[in-house]
Amino acid sequence: MADTTPAEVAELATQLRLACMRVSRRVRFESVDAVAPHQFSVLVRLAEAPRNPRELADIEKVSPPSMTRTVNGLAEQGLVTRAPDPDDGRCVIVSLTPDGREALDETRAARDAWMTSRVAELTPAEQDLLRQATLLLHRVADR
Amino acid sequence: MADTTPAEVAELATQLRLACMRVSRRVRFESVDAVAPHQFSVLVRLAEAPRNPRELADIEKVSPPSMTRTVNGLAEQGLVTRAPDPDDGRCVIVSLTPDGREALDETRAARDAWMTSRVAELTPAEQDLLRQATLLLHRVADR
DNA sequence: TATTGTTATACTCTATAACTATA
């Protein structure tokens, strides 16, 4: 395998970026989600572990007041609960409720539905290539 | 190559979707764009061809009043121009200006910068695999 | 004094409804 030139790497990066963004866009357009995108992101984080609003704001790169509002919305829908932190009276611990887990799963299913139908139309060889590419894309997205 | 089961296809679709959305998210977070996302989308469409606000609204799946506002913002920045349609007095033709083209190119360059740095860290073999995957992803995103 | 979280306030993007002009 010959080395690639910088120009070839740049062209690949451009095309790969466009392809990923096109797929993301289609997924968003094709699925009608149970919760709004910014709420969904928070549900994903809370499924990993309960967190403080401050942590959520840092992870999602929004201001603390915005996260307060987002958590309020999710709490009103019964998708998350707030609890005082026994170790630090300033902190609040936000957790996913069973309904929140359900909303998360439903949204993921809706997003997967379109993608699955598209992937199913590819040949087994093409699917296998994408299976390997998926691992690389996850590495690309890691910091 | 053995056929894949429906469950394997679904698993691939899920992981591939997540990978694409993670990459898109990182691209958006890592680059500081010259214009807002919804404005950028419109610039991309106008780079393909001049269009009516109605067409833009349909393509971008927003309401006509929202597109009026978006076009107003772009026009105030000097990135697009409005012109009357000589064939239909009700219609307006929105076109990209040289400044608009420049803003489009700058935004694309900013988005590519991070992606290129990440792709450059892969081996030539891995880059080649992603080059093939890119073509498949574009097919997946096509309707 | 620093940090967590909220409230107050304003700006932006979105939508629906209503209006104007043209076909």
Next chain:
DNA sequence: TATAGTTATAGAGTATAACAATA
């Protein structure tokens, strides 16, 4: 009567600034 575009108005998400409670 139907369509393109705009204006009017309201709702939701975001931000900064200011405040309360705790460390």
